[in-house]
Amino acid sequence: MSKLKMPDFQTDAEEAAWWFNNQDEIAHEAFERDGLDLVVISLEDANLGRQRAASRGIAYEDFMRDLVHQALQQEQQAA
Numbered sequence: 001m002s003k004l005k006m007p008d009f010q011t012d013a014e015e016a017a018w019w020f021n022n023q024d025e026i027a028h029e030a031f032e033r034d035g036l037d038l039v040v041i042s043l044e045d046a047n048l049g050r051q052r053a054a055s056r057g058i059a060y061e062d063f064m065r066d067l068v069h070q071a072l073q074q075e076q077q078a079a
Contacts, residue, residue: 004029
């Protein structure tokens, strides 16, 4: 992915529009820079994950990361 170049803006509105129109690419670049990947899940699944994490007394992000890891390990063993 090519690195975004921020243009010179004439107005605040022009700058705001640029940030809005490029927000997905900006986020992608930030994740790639940090060696991360962005995974999109449904709001329903996210809410269920938050409920399950809370019931276990752990952070949502930790719960979801562990859940994905476990599922991938099971999938690899089944293959």
